[in-house]
Amino acid sequence: MNKKSFDWKSIKRFFPYLLKYKKENIAAIFLGVIAGSTSVYMTYLIGRAVDQLIVHRVDFSTLYRIISLFIGIVLVTVISQWLIQRLGNRVAYLAVADLRKDAYQQLNQLPLRYYDQTSHGNIVSRFTNDMDNVSVAVSAIFNQLFSGLSVVLLAFVMMIRMSVVLTIVVLVSTPIIFLVSWAVANASQNNFRRQQEIVGEVSGFVTEMVGNQKIVKAFQQEEVNQTRFETINQELYIRGQKAQFSSSLTNPLSRFVDHLAYVAVGFTGAYLILSGSELVTIGVVSSFTIYSTQFSKPFIEISGITTQIQTALAGLTRTFDLLDQQAESSDEDGQELTNVQGEIRFEAVDFAYTPNRPLIEDFNFTAKPGESIAIVGKTGAGKSTLVNLLMRFYDVDKGKITIDGVDIRDLKRDNLRKHFGMVLQDTWLFDASLRENLTYGNADATDEEIYTALKKSYMYDYVMRLPQTLDTQIGQQGIKISDGQRQLLTIARTMISNPAMLILDEATSSVDTLTEKNIQSAFLEMMKGRTSFVIAHRLSTIQSADKILVMEAGHIIEQGTHEELLAAKGAYYQLHHAQFEQ
Template identity: 45%
Template structure:
């Protein structure tokens, strides 16, 4: 089995490999809250309509002010026709055309009543639009967070249904990145883009419609600048994408180095490798700096380019619009409204361009999470599967063959029988397949040939959870979680009483250590038990096995981290624990398994010898060589 390295939590990936399929799959999850999604769309549509109508009404207010100011320049009592005729007679044809194109009453001045009604209507429109936008944001947050919460639940459930082989071949950091960073990136990306993208698209459609209504010619001028912006943005994005990928790759390498060095900080100091570690850090940090600088510099050009195109569009609209006003084809209010619309038209396009990378990053993370959700799971348990009750504990390996990789056989045609109440010790060199046997009997892996039976029932037909509930396991690699000592001991027996927890602690000779801790059984164990010694961690896991009171025990180097005196005490307690139970003991210290009922010697996945301690020593084979090497070495 491959070793699992620590987390390398870098930045999310660049973009999804299959944009359409990933977007469709994520959209299906969002649409589970169909009513809320329609609420987001409805608030967006109505709010956008109100926002789009605003400039047109403001343009009417400008016309009221302009015509009122213009009318004050002409004598009261005259008609508009008389004023136009007089202007033409004076040779002021352009001014005459302008006066003729507006609703003007000479000498009237500005109509403040009409102006106040128009401004009041605009104020109401914008207030209502703002409220709807706020509601849209609230509903969007609800939809996204609900979707992400469901996705987290699905990933959590998926993790528990996946075979151990997945975690053996996948780096721990990769799994952590998918279950934390990627899901957070999905939430952040869609929180920022979902409503804004919808609003931007609606704003583009609405403003384009209003511009066509006001002046098709000016609308053509405004739209004509879009292809220029699109081509420039595409060219820049094409150059920045490889730099972003290099940035993320460099970040992953740097994080991996930092995690390794910090985890093995003591080893680095002991062997005096600080300079080399610093050199690697400087190199990878420099690579990240260069890649990040290029990526951010190139992508940062997009915004100024879009602003340049927007300003170019503004100049063209202002010049052509001014000419149209002078000719009497448009009113000043219409030109003012059109300029606002042209700004509103280019602004959402700029926002969409800025959101594309964010959206792609979110979809890339979603693709990675969906890939995890699509991983093969453990085969389903058989409904109403047979299960021995009560369990006697007879375990038989019948012609078992197994390999982690198809082309690298590990165990071939293995036969072994553990009678009820027997202690089976498994010894052999590293890589012989000792731990693999316990993985098979616990159904962390299923055999590829042969079968394993428990009380004459094939374990491959049993419910996994029910099977494992009857096993107590103490591994060499101890695992404790952040919580009290009491909670850690009672992990396998949730309904255990205080007295039972203490009795298990006493049986494992850990009670004294617990009582001398600052808060006794309420002392908090930090993550992975970093605030207690290796030996104390192992004793706590042994106490956990005592409390679980299993039918079958699996002890994988269960006392490897405790001192000799404590080991002898624990061995005595474990003999009582093993009494009447079938036990599998994996050991390198041969002195700890002398009293085993049956000793199995493994080499290269095969059983090469089996018998009692005395018979195997007398045979002078592999066991005797292991025993002599261990104790003769100590004597020398």
Template identity: 40%
Template sequence: MNKNEIKKIAPFVKPYLGFVFLSFICAGVSSAAALAVPIFCGKAIDFMLGAGKVGFSGVLKFAYFIAATAIIAAAAQQLMAVCNNKITFGISRDMRRALFEKLHKLPLSYLDTHPSGDLLSRMISDVDTFSDGMLMGLSQLFTGIITIVGTLAVMLIYNVSITLIVAALTPLSLFTARFISKKIQRWFTAQASLRGKQTAMINEVTDGLKVICSYSHEDETLEEFDVLNEKFKKAGFRATFFSSLTNPSTRLINNIIYAVVSLAGALFAVGGGITIGQISVFLSYAGQYAKPFNEISGVITELQNAKASLVRIFELLEETEETEDSPSAQVLENTGNVCFDNVSFSYTREKPLLQNISIDVKSGQRIAIVGPTGCGKTTLINLLMRFYDVCGGKITADGKDIRNLTRKSLRKSFGMVLQDTWLKSGTVRENIAYGKPDATDEEIRKASEGAYAHSFIKRLPNGYDTRIGEGGTELSAGQKQLICIARVMLCLPPMLILDEATSSIDTRTEIKIQSAFAKMMQGRTSFIVAHRLSTIREADVILVMRGGNIIEQGTHKELLSKNGFYAMLYNSRAKNENE
């Protein structure tokens, strides 16, 4: 992990510095105890001078020391494990919260251009992978550092020459591990990216399974998944295979170090420069000295995988956020008058969409927006709600540029009913009261009656307390839309946006809904995007769009009398509806 990555993760570690310090202390105690055991063993061995020459009292004394040291080491390791778990899972929780919070701050353009499955993978799989790698890393890091430093220090006290031999051979182990880890990083990066793509595809197929089955595209979808799955398998296999070379490579070098220590110790013992007990201490320390290298190389797969996941996590955390409200932003209160002043907009520079749009909407007017698919009807609504900001010109509400208003007050002034319904997991009551959580049961019931949803809600197993799953899969498309309409009727904001609001409702119910809408729209500025003729005729002003421009505007009668594009559009639809 480089300095830049450490700097990024530092704010997440800061709240747990107490646990980090305690973990470091425990690692020191555990490592010190582990270092003391070989010394006690060596001392005990030196009491065994030969047959009939064993100092049992000395051996027993050091046996007690060894037992006590082992108990202390075990307790320290247990406490260190608790601290490391607190650090790891605390950081994982904080990261997920930061990612979820970031999701609410991202501009709609980012969400429109990135698969939701990939975002889910970053927030769940990548955080899990990082936490697994970090837990393993923390478990080895503190004890490893202290063990290496402590072992070298004690070995220096016993014999400088043998210690220098060990220190001279150590870089071979470090070089080997570093060389292999650099080579495999790209495979772990590819694996993390492919995991995100696979999650995105699974999410997409799950959402659209009915359509896939209805068009008999199961085989084609399976083939696409197999291709992606095969790439994921290859990347994972290569990453794991090459990373698995690290452990045996470092173990080989560490075994060579152990053999050299054994040979050197034997030569020194022959010359009388070291006792048999001290040789046992050196051999034990040679094994302990090599252990941290072996352990770290043994978890190199998890560490590299964690690093690749960390990159993807911070890619999302560092994405450009939606521009914040300026400190001088005003709160929108008396709403109703809306003006599009020479507005231009495009999603991409290469393809301009809206060009020089000017509309002056008076408070209480009903504005219908009609036109062929892709002409920019929904884009107008997105600009009005500031899901996107205009590229040219300005939009004003009550004479104030909406970019100088707080987004919360602007969006709270609109009630939206869209063609695509959205319901959250929870009760029917909670879904209707989503925009007004403190609503009374009576208010919820009246809103439902106004939306003609009350009758079918009563027939549900638990009425308003019936729990519905994500997206309301247990309900029909029409029932879901009626709940969404009831949600808006409960809040009754000063302005309304109805984007194909009755598209999933049968004609008979639509007639009732239209009368409910008529009551709801009284005195409220309303923007209606619709294809059905019944919602077009009653509008105060009809805007006819084509190719990103408003080519005609007026009342239904005025536009018909012009015999232009609207008349042609209206007549063709009237013919289709009659047929």
């Protein structure tokens, strides 16, 4: 990935998130001016105090007044800087919260293709590691920015008033500090960007392996996974070491240049005093040394957090990369289906997940209202792809799919999907109450509707035995349930949503044979009057289907009823014979 070393575009895009909080920014500017002014004035008081101490007769009353004023100024400075820090933290975390909200909103608008092609752990890493780094860096910069600018400007004015010659000495060193910081940051930014990408890879790998630990152990892949992890981790170590090493040079190099400036100020000031200059005194040189420190301090402190800034910039770039992903096309002007009859027609449909590798070609089929359509075939035949196209998880490349004569691309996606109920082989229940899970597709469902669905899915007795019945928490924070029970609950959830059409993808794969027969009867009751698509490998579950499609390589090679296909003694007969032979 060959990108510009320093991505100014991402910084520019983040500014609106920061500028949104006007009150906090104005307050920080005001407090920054106060903190900067008091810091500069403290230095002036130090110079006056030094001049008071080196005279032959010390005026203690004047010295006490200077010290008292100095203490008061210190308190004002400390309080101002503390308030700036509070405001900086608030703006940083609120701005990043807004960015995180926009990024999550973008996730909801991205097509399924993006999720299929991107590691889920990598996506999660952008919401956690990357954005946390941004908020920490913004807070650190915010704390230095306003008071630092004030100090630089006021210190410059005071130095000019005291000595033009000494000011020139200080000004010579400052551009060198800036150039050193810029050169190191520019050279190391690619390492920081790659470091954050590898962090995402580590997150994706660990998420995948932890979530599938049973399979890992079943296939004895612990050592293989350990080796793969160590390889990724080693690359992260190397990249991180390079990034940290190059970035760590910034602060000491900047301080070295700054210390040379101290020496130059000291020698130049001493020379002017010895030359008999009336404008330069020992107190002036003392103040000037501190002013030169204050003048360069913001640059030094920024260089000290270069690592945080560069890590944050890499995370910011990755976040905006997510926001720049092509979202699904707008469907605000789309139609809405009402009074769905359920006639579904595939007309000359072509589709490929990868260009130049077609999966479905010239696919034609019509499902009449209320028909139950079973789809069978070998793995990779295109069965689940038809579901993806029907739900518009992917759009067809050519041809069209219509429902009641309306091209589904002319419909609003939410409206289209609302009319389908899906029960998938991969079950999903989130960490919440049982009621919230069951009403996920129909928030207005009554308890009576919920209990009816639970009875039809043979989960009513189980739920009634739970400590808090429907209000029982399930998932990581609640009770654990078996895979079969999870699938029965997802079936009940689909029944509660009361859709016009159904898609059942291996919906009974995790239940025993007896329970499967009971669920089949519940399904048959639910499928009455609804156009239904049933994907199944166990042919015993689809024998009552109105029509069975046998697919191979994206084409229908046979279709008919169970009896018709057995009589034809073709592909379906062979599949049936393979499953039921003695």
